[in-house]
Amino acid sequence: MKRFAIADGVEYLEAPKQESWMMNNGLLITGEEIIMIDGRFGDEGTLAFIRDNKVNRYFISHFHIDHVAGAWRIAGETNCQPALNKTEYKFIQSDVALSQATGYQQGGVYHLVKSILAHGMGFRCIHGILPYELAEIEVISKGQLRAIQAPGHSPGHFCLYAPQSDSLFTCDLGLDRFGPWYGFPHCNLEHYLSSIETAEELKARQLFSSHSPMIIESVEVALNRCRNIIEKRHSMVLSEWYKGKRTAREISGENIFYPRTDKFGKRAIPLMSFWQESMVRCHLKYAGLDNEEPL
Ligand SMILES: [Zn+2]
Incomplete structure (x- = not known):
């Protein structure tokens, strides 16, 4: 140290x-x-x-x-x-x-x-x-x-x-x-x-x-760099939205944040998917689209 x-x-x-x-x-x-x-x-x-x-x-x-x-x-x-x-x-x-x-x-x-x-x-x-x-x-x-x-x-x-x-x-x-x-x-x-x-x-x-x-x-x-990464991801999430994907789960299937959810092993896939879905939700909320998402 x-x-x-x-x-x-x-x-x-x-x-x-x-x-x-x-x-x-x-x-x-x-x-x-x-x-x-x-x-x-x-x-x-x-x-x-x-x-x-x-x-x-x-x-x-x-x-x-x-x-x-x-x-x-x-x-x-x-x-x-x-x-x-x-x-x-x-x-x-x-x-x-x-x-x-x-x-x-x-x-x-x-x-x-x-x-x-x-x-x-x-x-x-x-x-x-x-x-x-x-x-x-x-x-x-x-x-x-x-x-x-x-x-x-x-x-x-x-x-x-x-x-x-x-x-x-x-x-x-x-x-x-x-x-x-x-x-x-x-x-x-x-x-x-x-x-x-x-x-x-x-x-x-x-x-x-x-x-x-x-x-x-x-x-x-x-x-x-931090802002640029957010902006790039934001446009990718929105592009999926405009293609017709309407839920965070569907959009997170595009693996915008984690190209491989098995990066930390198979057991961790549900956790990586949870993080990824939460990140998509953050973008939808930021775009004011979260209310339109069906539960
Ligand atoms: Zn922290």
Whole structure:
């Protein structure tokens, strides 16, 4: 794991593996309290880092499983208290809450998620997890970080801007090769695209994100790439609609998002199909066509 100072008392933590669901990059704030925002460097690696740096609280940026996975161990095996943004913290308090918030229950795939994803990533719910306010990040960093709401990827998703070095931590806006990703019913393309706009308006000199290496040049290109991917997919979804396909299931059969739904093995096909169908729904909703879809 590499550390880079991006402001007084604020470091960017780069995980050894990029473009991986098993790890993510994070930030460390050393103020009156020591706060880590995300950062997964392997289960043991994360626990050791938290102990060595006497981290008081671990702020999980958003409730997606690749960010929450090992936090139950932090709660149980260190003196550090995990917390999640106040919009989403209740979503990981129980299986029932999580299966509803992700749409996995309604999609009939929660059991599969538990046995494939949750098992593989070492995920467990954290019943007593507490919320944090974005304003706390600003206070603890003594104003070195500005918290900017950036919903769309998830309802409580946000970015963090460090004016001192003109750096933007874009969290999971999707600068990595899997992104942008919006395979849940709670994802919202209109919100996502305005979050991209907000990020662009900051005109940051360098970008950091959850799953990809830092970007120190062509910042506009990286953000614009996200918009271009959405626009390309959007026209493909609409073209299927105008050809007469009227349900998200029919359109998702065109495999616009995942050319192969068996990419992660046969067992995972229903899950990949669920994500793909959710993404099609996001586009139909964005186009104002979701009401016309028969149930
Ligand atoms: Zn995410």
